Amino acid sequence: MFKVTFKFGSGEDVTTFAQEGENLLDVARKTNVAIDAPCGGNASCGKCKVKLVDGELDSPKTRHISDEEYGNGWRLACVSKIMGDVAVEVPDIASAYRSRMKVADLSSKEEIAIFENAKNDLEAAGLALTNSMEILEISMEVPSLDDTMPDNERLVRAIKKQTGATSVRLPYQVLTKMARVFRDSHFEVRCVARTSSAGDIFVYDVYPKDAEVVIGGLAIDIGTTTVSALLINMLTGEIIGKASAGNGQIRYGADVINRIIESMKPGGSKKLQEAIIEETINPLIEQMCRASGFLPEHIYRMAVAANTTMNHLMAGMEGDPIRMEPYIPTFYKTNSLFASDIGIHINRDAHIIIAPNIGSYVGGDITAGTLVSMLWNRPEFSLFIDLGTNGELVFGNSDFMMSCACSAGPAFEGGDISCGMRATDGAIEACTIDKKTMDPSYSVIGKEGEKPIGLCGSGIIDVIAELFRTGIINPKGKFVREGKRVRHDEYGMGSYVLAFEEEAGSVKDVEINEVDIDNFIRAKGAIFSAIRTMLASIDFEVEMIDDVYVAGGIGSGINMENAVRIGMFPDIPIEKFHYIGNSSLAGAYTMLLSRDAERKCYDLASNMTYLELSTVPSYMDEFVACCFIPHTDTSLFPSSVQES
Structure with missing residues (x-):
């Protein structure tokens, strides 16, 4: 047995023991050390980089590590084997998905505005804010x-x-x-x-008879990358606590397919369930209750909004049928789960309400989001877009609704991007670039003076849009200008440095390269091609969209002009776009608070038409055409053409 030490910037080392020949990433997983591996550990993403500090590893050089980096001790954890006592440094960017659990400051109006708005909108639509x-x-x-x-x-x-x-x-x-x-x-x-x-x-x-009694409720949005939660007073609707953290399952892969595959290995289903419940949900509950002085056993009801796969993995059910033709899950809706069934640390008899799924890849998070977006209560034609690891869309009005899902990949939440991270402290969330000097100006999530360690989704959109606007990259995403912030590696791949090592809060430069840009172009292409394909299926044009509601926790907000500039959203008047934040959590909150809202959510799921994009012959052609900035057909984006 050899001693393995994982070192972190915070100074809190984690030490364990491993057999000779054991895989370093597997050792980290068993020890509950968070090392980001969106590809599931097959060496294709290059995000599980660690720095060898002491000892030795049997670790080949890969395409993700330059000669200089390899000489400085950088290794991919997923291809490294234990050969003796060893110590490795885990950089902030490699553990960003799990670090910094955030408990919200409820004195901030911005933190609770979306939930207050959701309540007001539902009440205005005639739904009573009363529960059982x-x-x-x-x-x-x-x-x-x-x-x-x-x-x-x-x-x-x-x-x-x-x-x-x-x-x-x-x-x-x-x-x-x-x-x-x-x-x-x-x-x-x-x-x-x-x-x-x-x-x-x-x-x-x-x-x-004289005891002070508060009936607590728990609303949870289980995203593939991030989990958010609310603790509320069921009788008044008051928000008692709010918190978020990275999904503990992230170390088993950034997307649902990798996690389903992992869950089918011996003991895999239990590991995935423990990762979401024991490592993520229960600590969130503990943190919120501690911060508010509330007892977990006084939480008597729980509402969950999640995609179909996350629902199944949370419940310890097989996910494999979801990914295998004919794509039939164990359930779309169920009322049979209680806290004690799956080990949630609240009142053991608390009933778990699950927002109903619509299809294998359009889940309850979209049903809940549609509920609070109010599409169903408006005569205007509206488009609802939830940006996450999967891009889910709903189009319609008070007469009809259609939904579809596209595999955008984890790019919107920082996955598949070398310096990508979720929207937490240290993430660049907005950026502009000076066209003449090519120097960036950016805002970073966290306290004043926080140094950047990576890019979250909204920041990635801004950076790529600005690189294109300033002519630093061409429509293919290749670097065509030279300067101190643009450099090329030994293979000729270009990159742009947002923050040099001395400016960053990490042990490396914060930069975005051509592979990152290509990954993001495909992600944005998946969104726009899905919009075009779904609209075409019912003989609609993008000009007929009255409003676009964009959801997802990819930052404090999206610069809609930049999203249009890169060809992610249709080129329609900017005033038609509305960023509504985490609509999935807001939907779970209203289902918890209102029996009418819960029933309405089930009604929406039952009456929504689901379009399977893979069955539409034109979808792939649309997707390929979208893999340019902004598009191969520039007439679709006249405002971008005029600027450039």
């Missing part, structure tokens, strides 16, 4: 030698008499505490209960 959770004030006769009815029957009879319920269910954890609570409060209690549409009552908890 309530606090029942119950008084019972004190038992005596003449009244020997047991505690459970006494409570059930009192609840039925007071509410008219047809049946009352008391779970095990209520039974275990009834005796003490009843006698301490002289048989006057407060019950946390849920009433079903059939009039049945489920009692989650009992408290003494």
Whole structure:
């Protein structure tokens, strides 16, 4: 056995032991050390770079590491084998997906604006902001030698008499505490209960009559890259806590296909489930509860919005049928999950509401997003776009809706980009470039003076648009200008340096290269070709779009002009575009808060037409035509042509 030490910039080393010949990335995974490997560890992405500090590794040089880098100790973790005691440095960019769990400052109006707007919009549409959770004030006769009815029957009879319920269910954890609570409060209690549409009552908890009781609810958006959560008061809708973190499954691959493949290996399903629940969701709950002084066992209901694969992996179900023809998942909708079934650390009897999936690759996150985008309540023709590892689209109005999904890849969330990262501290989220000097000006997420360590999605859009606007790259994404920030490696591949090592918060320059740009061109091409293909299938033109609602947590917002400039969005008036943030989490929040909203979400999923793009012969031609900046047909982007 050999000692393996992972070193981080924070100074918090992690040490473990490994057998000779073990793969370094596998050792990191087993030790719960986050090293980004979007390709799943097959050496195709080059993002699992670590720096050899001490000892030795059996590690060949790959195309992702230059001679100079290799000489300085840089290695790919996925192709490195343990040969003896070893210490490696894990740079910030390699662990950015998992680092810096963020607990939001709820005093910031921007943090809660989207949720307040969602509530107001749904209420204006006639949906009541009421749910099935309530606090029942119950008084019972004190038992005596003449009244020997047991505690459970006494409570059930009192609840039925007071509410008219047809049946009352008391779970095990209520039974275990009834005796003490009843006698301490002289048989006057407060019950946390849920009433079903059939009039049945489920009692989650009992408290003494004078106890202060808050019914907590948990809303979660499980993205392929990022997981976000809200802790709320179910009775008032008040947001008690908000937090986000990287999805712990990221080390098994950046996309759902790699994760499904990993889940089918021996013990894989359990590893994927533990990564999302034990390493991501439960720590988020713990952080929010600690910050707000709330007890996790007082969370009695949970709503999840996620894509179809994430739903299945969270539930510990097989995902392989999702990726195999005829692409049939275990469920599109289900009401059968409870917290104790899958190990969520809240009240064990908490019911888990899952936003319904529409297809194998259009999930509940899109249904929830469509709910709060309000497409279904407007006569105008609107387009809803959720930018993530998969690009999902919904087009329609109050009369019809159609959806589709395209494989954009992880580029919008920093994957497939050498300096890419999720939208967390240290990420460049906006950028402009001086046309004459080619020097950048950028804003970085985090506290004032935060140094950049990489680019998040909105920053990538800005940088590529600015490189094109200033003539530094051509429509193919190749560098055509020279300067101190433009350089070429030994193979002739060009790159642009946003921050040199001394300016950056990392151990390397922050730069974007031609491979990165090519990956992003394909990602933006997938979005625009999907828009064109879906509209063409119903004889619509892009000029007929009245509004575009863009969602996704890729930064504080998207510069829509830049998104149009590079050919990602259609060239229509900028005022038609609206960035609505994390609509998936907002949808989960409203489903939690409103029974009407929950029902509406199911109704939307049932009535939405799903278009499978792979069955449309013209889609691939559209996609190939989009793999230019802005497009091979420049007449589609007159504003970009005029600028250039």
